[in-house]
Amino acid sequence: MATAMEFFKLLPKTNCKDCGHPTCLAFAMQLANGKASLEDCPHISEESRKTLNESSAPPMRTVRIGTGDRAAVMGGETVLYRHERRFVNPTVYAVTVSDGLSDEEIVSRVGYAASLRFERVGTVFRLDCISVRNDSGDAERFSAAASMAAGSWDSPLILESESPSAMSAALDAVKGRRPLICGAYPGNMDRMMELAKEHGCPLALRGGTLEETASMAARAKAAGIEDMVLDTGAVTLKQCLERQTAARRAAVRKKFRALGYPLMNRVGSGEYAVALASVSTMKYGSLVIFDDLKPYEALPLFTLRNNIYTDPQVPIQVKQGVYPIGSPDSHSPIMFTTNFSLTYFTVRADIEKSKIPVWLQVVNTEGLSVLTAYAAGKFDPEHVAEAFRESGILDKSDSAVIVPGLVARMSGKLEEIIGRRAVVGTNESKNIPKHLREFMSG
């Protein structure tokens, strides 16, 4: 990304304010921070626009496999370290479906891939893609397997074959799905590029070395291919770390466009595959293809991926509002907590354990936990009362309100504002079931 001064040099410098910014320099600074678009200045010359468009393009291209809402989005990364800004598109995981399997086995394998789905702290983790691999060496079988897989899988597809004729047959069988063509190597590149252009699909490239892969990418770009994924060919942890770090550094720090594409690797199956996938997830891999992935391997990997790709500057939040737990009625207890996701789901789980129906009010504290929000003045009696007023929770039950024990000191003031008895609850969420039972019996 160009600097503010580089942008400024090519702007008209008339300070006309038509872009909504007071000066061209202010606009240039917003461009450099990625907070403005060149389209906002109607006075840039075509030549400057072209130059600026190139310099304002992210150092790594965003590439999609598939179409619509379920497309797997990769790349678009702009930094080397997460704390510099954030990582954008989580590593895509794919499981292989071999065309050497019988028809029944293919359907069952796709069903298994779809079952790799977990819900954790309100977030759904799932497998992103299946990769149909041409192990049979037969174009017709590959095409039939691709068609069968596509029929029972509505998410993105990868087609793996080194044979252009098999790839062509499979692409015809899954028209409209925009699979990743995987892939091109120096010996078949011309034909694979033709197929990528003809079907409008992204293309995976693999050279013998990173340098060769980069020169293939430059050649493909010159031939009009925009969406590419680069296979690093790493098979050991060391190779994975070295190649992917070198490629990301070249793309982001040196603006080396030929490596500015999402990176992928195949990891096989078993413990070493999980270790490779972990390194790839942490170090710049955008796509990992497994031969096989067991549920007990998938969950920790999905969790790792979620951690790496969570924006550290944005706390995970739930929406302010009333969350009925169980089937609460007009006498059920009223509780409240903050909208920090982890706090909400912990409190919710402990209420559920009690088996006592509760009206739970979530108060918007901008993702802060109870004590931090209280200290920051975002979880005080006034805020809580306002959330109650907005949601009408006090009209749903005539029960007393249970105040989180950590902010017991707000109970008097809260009682005064809402005109309802406030009872101090527990300091620790795990004690909620016991406290609720005592509350109901008292």
Ligand code: SF4
């Ligand atoms: S619209 Fe263009 S010329 Fe006018 S102030 Fe903004 S950047 Fe400068």
